[in-house]
């Protein structure tokens with residue numbers, strides 16, 4: 001008797017479901033948090049949103065009248081925290097049991113990223129060691145070391161925007177890539193199309209593809225043992241190529257740093273300083289860390305920071321009054337045509353509020369990165385089983401109308417009123433021990449970008465065929481790192497003085 005692929009697939013899926021259903025079934029001591037009623041066998045599998053998960057999870061919470069939503073599918077429990085209170089109470093205050101990450105097999109095993117991508121590490125000794133080393137180079141007290149690199153990349157950005165403003169989305173990404181590669185490896189990137197940036201982007205793409213096409217391996221980990229030709233396991237074949245690219249992007253720039261150190265021509269960088277710190281007594285793990293840790297700077301920053309500055313341009317086009325007020329502030333404090341520098345931050349409170357609002361209005365990581373609960377827990381009378389996945393709905397938290405009136409509107413002034421409830425939107429960088437370690441660097445890069453772009457450029461809607469303004473839609477992508485949908489706009493110098501200020505920049 002022979003079987004078709006689909007029969008084999010159906011048979012294996014049924015066995016997985018049966019196995020999961022009977023595996024470690026136990027009666028919870030208290031009810032699980034509320035959630036939509038699931039179907040027999042598959043549970044809430046069909047309730048798992050595939051698009052705009054943050055909006056759908058928020059809607060689910062509103063429908064069931066709870067800020068915590070529980071879903072169960074194929075034996076997996078998932079809890080979504082839709083309020084800041086719940087996220088703080090659990091991820092911050094009980095961080096000793098909420099700081100683990102689920103082991104997503106498509107990434108950790110098929111792409112072998114689990115051994116060196118910090119955000120994927122389980123909570124434990126290795127995470128602590130790597131995180132400590134990473135944070136030592138990125139904590140608020142040391143990031144001023146990178147101001148010169150950030151300023152150089154920023155000058156390049158302003159020149160690129162003057163030359164080819166229509167390519168602004170690319171230029172903004174390039175500025176972030178240039179900054180992070182320079183900080184990590186001392187690489188002097190090509191100002192327009194750098195091969196290192198192209199390689200890193202291609203490699204990162206593999207992570208997104210794995211999260212999407214390899215999702216089955218995360219839900220049903222033992223599927224990983226099936227051959228690639230087995231229905232549903234096809235991603236195993238592509239995974240080899242993605243893994244090679246990722247390893248290449250981790251190792252190639254590091255090799256260049258090592259060569260430069262041997263030839264006494266290395267420029268200061270995190271990779272160089274970690275390598276210099278190695279000695280004959282260093283363990284294999286320490287040597288591997290020096291090789292792999294710096295690549296986390298590019299991986300952690302490129303999508304998040306680039307989407308933040310891209311969202312800024314969208315906000316300026318859609319909310320001209322905010323743009324005008326920020327420009328008036330810069331002109332009155334520094335004089336028209338002067339480029340703000342890091343020392344001007346406190347003198348420009350409205351600009352600071354623009355950045356707060358940017359992180360709130362279009363958070364680049366709207367769902368954070370999932371956690372895994374390591375012990376049974378009870379919260380508000382509900383039972384959270386050990387092993388359950390926990391998602392903080394950053395977007396819902398930052399769009400809660402109880403804290404932020406008219407949350408979909410870009411209103412920086414909400415942060416200026418000292419009696420208002422709105423405070424720095426900390427949630428944009430996550431919670432507790434796994435909170436973003438790159439946040440101080442991200443702040444500096446984004447602040448300088450928006451301050452200097454506002455000082456010299458104006459941002460206007462593109463024109464339609466009849467010459468009328470055609471503002472873009474206020475629409476964000478549905479990806480894990482969410483930014484504006486590609487859009488067109490006009491970016492031009494605010495005046496001849498502003499144009500001269502950009503032309504006067506010296507690029508070496």
Ligand code: HEM
Pocket residue numbers: 118119120121131138296297298300301304305308363364365368369370394427428429430431432433434435436437438439441442446
């Ligand atoms: C505007 C820019 C950025 C935003 C909005 C952002 C946001 C986030 C968020 C929400 C998380 C998950 C935190 C959690 O689990 O609660 C995270 C983690 C992380 N971020 Fe960022 N990030 C940004 C920039 C950066 C930069 C510039 C770097 C590197 C220099 C970086 C490196 C990381 C790393 C390594 C993790 C994982 C930490 C861990 O798992 O221990 N991020 N980020």
